Amino acid sequence: MTKKSFRKIWFISLLSTSIPILAGALRAEVEDLVEEEKQALPEVPAGMIEALGHEEFKKRHAGQRDLLVWGKKDLKGSITSLYRVYREAEDPEIRLRSREVLKALVILKQPLPGQGYLGIQMDTARWKDEEGMLHPAVLITDVRKGTAADLATLRADDLITGVDQVLFDDLAPTRRLADYIRSKNPGDKIILKVRRGKEHLELTASLRRRPTALDEINQWGVLPVLPQETEMDEDYFQEWLKKQKKKERKAPKE
Structure with a gap:
């Protein structure tokens, strides 16, 4: 065996033992970061979640209002935490109201693009x-x-x-x-x-956001019917939800 061949074999052998070790260390580091991120996220107050599904309308409305106030204190963290509540909620009332709060927080954090x-x-x-x-x-x-x-x-x-x-x-x-x-x-x-x-x-x-319809004046100079602000917010939120679902599909399963 020549020295050149020996070096190749030695190098390949070194790689075969080093790569799994490095990969394992990297995987452990990523898992630690994910765990730290989970621990850093604010926990949605259980009382507010329960209030969203209360039998009394006033209590449900108050719970939704309080949840919005809570979420504004830490937009990034509360959005992530509340998204989980929304996705996991079995009570349709809790799911509906948590969705409305989540949408409001998303719009606040990520204003609509455009002019x-x-x-x-x-x-x-x-x-x-x-x-x-x-x-x-x-x-x-x-x-x-x-x-x-x-x-x-x-x-x-x-x-x-x-x-x-x-x-x-x-x-x-x-x-x-x-x-x-x-x-x-x-x-x-x-x-x-x-x-x-x-x-x-x-x-x-x-x-x-400036409605694009404003730039679509017809030949008589009449302004078109403009979309409602709520419609633009909902369209943007739907796109945001699609992105979150894509992230979930790409994320490694535990």
Whole structure:
């Protein structure tokens, strides 16, 4: 046997003994990490889970509300823990209500992708300051129900005089506001400077996703029917659930 052949045999023999050892060590390390992650996850309070299936509607509703408050304290961990509760629940009421809380937490943690959307119809206007000077503004002519604008308590006839550090000029305040909002991401917060009668307000709005239907204006210039915010949330949550199920199928079985 030549020295070269001997070295090859020795190297192959070394690999055959080393690889199983390394693989075993790696497997043990992964198992330890998984176990640590499980231990670090917050445990869903048993009382809240039981309340979701209570025979009294008020108790079920209160349990769902309390569970949402609990989940907001640690979005990442609570989502993982609550997903397990949802998947394992046998009581249909617990499964339904845990799903609604889970969806709300998922939307909070992972805002819908796309451009920012406030949810108002607007027109150009002017407002007069104490010295009689006129300034450009955006007049809100309508507020779409359930949108960021609605949740921020904006109203029809409110005047938006600025947003964050942006002040409007005389050219096109509506275009300036629209472009600024679309430059933001869903979930971003903006501060709107608002005049409501004699009041000067600063209202914070958490932007949602701009509906793609807004860009599909027909040949007569009529706006299409827009999807409800709840429909967009449900579509996103369905996609999220599909991803979780794929992860479950790929995960090694214990």
